[in-house]
Amino acid sequence: RGWLVQDEDDPTRFVDYKLKTSTSYWDHLDPDRMRAPLYQNALQVFISILYLGFYTGAINTINPTGDLDIIEGLLYIFTLGFLCDEIAKFWKVGKYYFGFWNSFNNTLYALLTVSFVTRMIALGHHVGDSNRNKFNELSYNFLAFSAPMFWCRLLLYFDTFRFFGTMLVVLKVMMKESLIFFALLFFVSIGFLQAFVGLDQEDQKLDATNFIIQSMINAVMGSPEFSGFDNFAPPFGLILYYIFTFIVIVLLLNILVALYNSAYEDITEHSIDEYMALFAQKTCQFVRAPDENVFIAPFNLIELVFLVLPFEWWMDKDSYERLNDYVMAVIYSPLLLVTAALETRVAYRVRFNRSRGETDEDTIEEWEQMDGECDFEGDGWVKKCEETKPNVESDGTLVQIKELRKEIEELKEMLRSLKG
Structure with a gap:
């Protein structure tokens, strides 16, 4: 609901949203409200559906001449925005950001990039040229090949629903369990492949390798073909x-x-x-540094081209932040108009509940029901979180210098104790 926001004094802590009870519509018409995970997730779902719509329009309206139309242009612009977002997150987080869904998305973006590059190569030839037709066809083949990945990509944004979230956890665990199967399959297949190749070399000719590999793959897929092995080094091959x-x-x-x-x-x-763990992880992904503006891909291209490059390097911090607020207000204005109305409506209900001495929210969530059952301090979670939480207020180099200074002081104390 966005009722918890980052504390301005301590960004690692979250406090109640002060304007939660404000019934003024204009108080809630604030671009900073896009920091709420609920709104970011809703916008990402909408953008993903729109992205899929662009792809469907592009793949169903093939241009024989190979020219780019508006739908295809928007498709590739969205892809560029998603790619820049992935690169930026990987640059900030490092190798720990890389996971299954990142690999999945990057594979999809790579296919679309190849499709775009081959389309540009096709446009470099004259209309009617055989090379133009060849590269244009190759571009559409790569585009069509990525269709299953486009639809599976939607699951990444539907994981806030319990059914999809639980199934995604099951899928993730199954993929890990599959490693055992593929490890066994690898060694078994290598052994039998070597045996088949050895039988094929009996006549000093290695001419059945493709047949052997295809037959072994068919067997793995549950459709073995025995007829071809009747005359293959009988009876050993069969x-x-x-x-x-x-x-x-x-x-x-x-x-x-x-x-x-x-x-x-x-x-x-x-x-x-499992669902609550996934939900918490999803929520934490939307939490941003206090000085980071919310430009969800592909709007990050607007930030990069029209804000970061021309203004960030010379404009003072307050002016630059105000400029970002203006730009976000324009970009997210359709969504903000809706969210402001919803928050105003909720504010009336919160005031009504408080006037009756009840809690602010009528719905009791499942994690709230377990509030009295969890002892985070006794279980050591509070201490563990304090030790592992990042310091977002100080520069990373400064934090490391402070830790090094602390270790030097401890070393000095040890030397003094040894001398004494």
């Missing part, structure tokens, strides 16, 4: 293929199913806990 098929389909695939079943049962038994 016997080996029977053994390989038995090991893969009967043993390894059943092991994989058992691993998936175990992972699914473990997650569904603690579905609420």
Whole structure:
């Protein structure tokens, strides 16, 4: 709901939103309200659906001449914004930012980048040129190839819903469990591949490698082809293929199913806990540094081109912050008009509840029901969070110097004790 905001004095702490009870519409029409995770998530979902719409329009309206239309242009602009956002986050966070969904998204963006580059190469040739048609067709092939990833990408933004969130946790655990299966499959496949290649070299010719690899892949996918091995080094080739098929389909695939079943049962038994952990992680991703402006991709391109490059390096901090507020107010004005009305409506309900001596919110969330059951201080979570929380107020170099000074003081104390 955005009722908790970062404390201006201590950005690592969150305090109640002071204007929560304000019934003035204009008090809530503030671009800084975009810091609320709820609004950022809603905007990301809308942008993702719009992004998918641009892709659908681009793939269903193929231009025979290879020229870029408005829909394709917007698609590639959005992709550039997402790429810049990924690069910026990886630059700030480092290797710990890299995960499954980052790899998934980066693969999608890489395919779209290849599609765009091949389209530019096609535009470099004259209309009617065979090379123009070839690269144009290749560009559309890469674009069409990425369709499943576009739709799966929506799951990343639907994880705030319990069903999708729980299923994503199950999927993540299953992917980890799959590593055991693929490790076993790798060694088994290498052994049988070497055996088949050895049988193929019996006549001093290595001419069945493609057939062997394709047949082994078909066996892994559950569609083995035995007919081709009747005349392949009989009877050894057919016997080996029977053994390989038995090991893969009967043993390894059943092991994989058992691993998936175990992972699914473990997650569904603690579905609420898993969902709440994912929800908390999702919320923390929207928390930003106090001096960081909220420009959600692809609006980050506006910040980069029209604010950072021309103004940030010479404008004073207050003026630059005010300029960013003006730009965000214009960009997010449609959403802010809606959120301000919703917050004003909620403010009336909060005042009504307080007048009756009740809590501000009528709905009791699940994590609020467990408030009395969790002893964060006794379990050591408070101390652990204090030790691991980043210092966002001081420069990173200054923090390291302070830690080094502290260690030097401890070393001096140890030397004094040894001398004494």
